[in-house]
Amino acid sequence: xxxxxxxxxxxxxxxxxxxxxxxxxxxxxxxxxxxxxxxxxxxxxxxxxxxxxxxxxxxxxxxxxxxxxxxxxxxxxxxxxxxxxxxxxxxxxxxxxxxxxxxxxxxxxxxxxxxxxxxxxxxxxxxxxxxxxxxxxxxxxxxxxxxxxxxxxxxxxxxxxxxxxxxxxxxxxxxxxxxxxxxxxxxxxxxxxxxxxxxxxxxxxxxxxxxxxxxxxxxxxxxxxxxxxxxxxxxxxxxxxxxxxxxxxxxxxxxxxxxxxxxxxxxxxxxxxxxxxxxxxxxxxxxxxxxxxxxxxxxxxxxxxxxxxxxxxxxxxxxxxxxxxxxxxxxxxxxxxxxxxxxxxxxxxxxxxxxx
Numbered sequence: 001x002x003x004x005x006x007x008x009x010x011x012x013x014x015x016x017x018x019x020x021x022x023x024x025x026x027x028x029x030x031x032x033x034x035x036x037x038x039x040x041x042x043x044x045x046x047x048x049x050x051x052x053x054x055x056x057x058x059x060x061x062x063x064x065x066x067x068x069x070x071x072x073x074x075x076x077x078x079x080x081x082x083x084x085x086x087x088x089x090x091x092x093x094x095x096x097x098x099x100x101x102x103x104x105x106x107x108x109x110x111x112x113x114x115x116x117x118x119x120x121x122x123x124x125x126x127x128x129x130x131x132x133x134x135x136x137x138x139x140x141x142x143x144x145x146x147x148x149x150x151x152x153x154x155x156x157x158x159x160x161x162x163x164x165x166x167x168x169x170x171x172x173x174x175x176x177x178x179x180x181x182x183x184x185x186x187x188x189x190x191x192x193x194x195x196x197x198x199x200x201x202x203x204x205x206x207x208x209x210x211x212x213x214x215x216x217x218x219x220x221x222x223x224x225x226x227x228x229x230x231x232x233x234x235x236x237x238x239x240x241x242x243x244x245x246x247x248x249x250x251x252x253x254x255x256x257x258x259x260x261x262x263x264x265x266x267x268x269x270x271x272x273x274x275x276x277x278x279x280x281x282x283x284x285x286x287x288x289x290x291x292x293x294x295x296x297x298x299x300x301x302x303x304x305x306x307x308x309x310x311x312x313x314x315x316x317x318x319x320x321x322x323x324x325x326x327x328x329x330x331x332x333x334x335x336x337x338x339x340x341x342x343x344x345x346x347x348x349x350x351x352x353x354x355x356x
Contacts, residue, residue, distance in 0.1 A: 001298050001329065002233050002234050003232060003233065004229055004231065004232050004233075004316055006329060007234075007315065007321055007324065007329070009337070010315075011315065011340065012340070015340065015345060015350075016162050016163075016346055016347055016350070017347060017348070017349035018164060018349065019178075019349060020179075020349045021345075024197060024198050024199065025044045025200050025202075026043060027345075027350075027352055028041065028042070028043060028044070028344055029043060029046060029047065029352045029353070029354055030335060030338070030339055030342075030352070030353050031353070031354045032331065032353060032354070032355045033356070034327035034356065037328075037331040037335075039335050039338050041342065044198040044203075044351075044352055047198075047203070047207070047309065051207060051212050051265065052212075053212060054211070054212075054257075054260075054263070055212045055263045055264075056212070056213045056253070056257045056263070056264050056265065057207065057212055057213065057215070057265050057267060058254065058265065058267060058275060059183055059196055059199075059214065059216050059217075059267045059268075059271065060193040060196060060218065060219050060268055060270045060271045061181070061183050061184060061185040061216040061217070062186050062188055062219060062270075063186055063188065064158075064184070064189045064192050064221075065083060065151060065155065065190070066152060066154075066155030066157050067082055067151070067190055068081075068082050068155060069081045069082075069083075069120055069126075069156075071120040071121075072119055073108060073112065073117065073118055074118075077108055077109050078108065079106065079108040079112065080107045080108070081118060081126060082104055082105040082107075082158055083103075083139075083190070084103055084136070084223045085104075085222075086187060086190075087188035087220045087243045088103070088243065089102030094142070096144065098142070098143045098144070098147050098150075099140060099142050099147075100140075100147035101140045102138070103136055104137055104138075104139040105136060105137075106128065106137050107135065112128050113128065115127060120154050122150065123143060123144040123145070124141065124150045125143075127139070148187070157179050158190050158191070160191065160226055160347065160348050161226065162347055162348075163347075163348065178197075178349075179192050179197070181196035182201055183196070183199070183204070185216070186218045188218075188220035189220045189221040189222075190221060190222060191221040192348065193221060194348045194349075195269075195310045196267050213253060215253055215254060217244065217245070217250055217275070218244060218245040218246075219242050219244045219270040219273065221270055223240075225240065227240060228316065228317075229318060234321060235297070238295075239293055242270075242293075243289070243290070243291055243292075244274050244277070244290060244291070245288075246286075246288065247287055248287040251278075251285050252287075254304070255285060258284070263306040263307055263356075265305075265356075266307070266309070267309045268311075269310055269319045269322050269323070272305050273292055273322070274292055276294060276296065276304060279304040281303070282303075283303045283304045285304065296318075296322040297318075297321040297322070297325050298329055302325075302326065306356065307354065307356030308323065308326055308354075308356070309353070310323060310352065310355065311346075311348065311351070311352055311353070312344065312346040312350055312351065313347070335353070339351070
């Protein structure tokens with residue numbers, strides 16, 4: 001149960017989705033009963049019928065920033081900068097320049113030193129301020145326009161490594177829009193909370209009309225979500241931290257629903273981790289902001305989440321371990337094999353599961 005090899009499975013490469021479904025809610029949906037292990041097959045639009053009027057749906061409203069910047073060092077060499085803590089960044093005005101500083105991953109042919117300058121287009125530049133190790137630097141950006149505007153113009157969506165894209169923007173799909181939930185509101189993520197990609201405005205309206213409450217929390221998905229587990233005993237793995245925020249109203253409504261015996265349905269593993277991180281022994285959550293570093297793997301006792309809407313996750317990943325903790329490793333891997341046999345699409349742009 002605690003060996004990394006226990007969470008491996010074989011996936012044909014052609015089942016890794018490279019582009020989103022033409023219709024978000026038209027994706028396939030595999031429903032898994034975690035008590036019996038039985039599975040059934042649906043379209044994601046069916047989720048409105050599968051929810052009960054008393055359910056509470058909890059979504060993550062983080063917004064993916066176009067945080068991948070391609071530039072050149074002042075000496076001429078290519079450099080790539082990936083913003084990894086936008087939400088923790090600082091802003092100030094220096095004369096007529098807009099200055100923004102945050103932690104970034106920096107890649108170049110030669111390891112950049114302190115004060116290395118990196119130049120981008122349209123008056124945006126960056127300077128290395130501090131090296132934290134493992135390719136992480138504090139980078140000071142300077143622009144003649146508000147930094148967020150410069151980032152929207154110059155930045156690219158930092159897609160997962162298993163999604164292939166040309167460096168030519170014109171050849172690529174519109175990932176800035178499709179790799180974003182329709183309810184994304186708070187800038188800060190470097191990866192989308194992908195279970196939410198299946199919802200449309202119409203589908204959410206139908207769910208609300210049924211009586212289901214929908215509440216949002218924020219967890220800014222970090223680059224650590226793609227970091228592999230390298231420990232053979234998964235209990236020795238140190239999970240990445242991610243910034244979260246839950247307001248008083250949301251916490252109060254979720255707590256009230258839980259006391260009334262209503263089901264809490266978490267959309268995505270990010271919502272699950274945030275809710276469970278904030279839950280006390282009685283299943284009450286506290287409002288607030290901070291850093292979530294909860295690693296959920298088999299043996300964990302869930303305090304608040306009753307059902308999960310999620311995508312299909314990578315082998316040996318912490319996300320696969322989380323859903324295995326919720327439904328049982330054997331039932332999850334059996335369901336994954338059914339999905340493979342039925343040629344479901346996997347990972348970020350792939351199909352979905354409803355586990356309950």
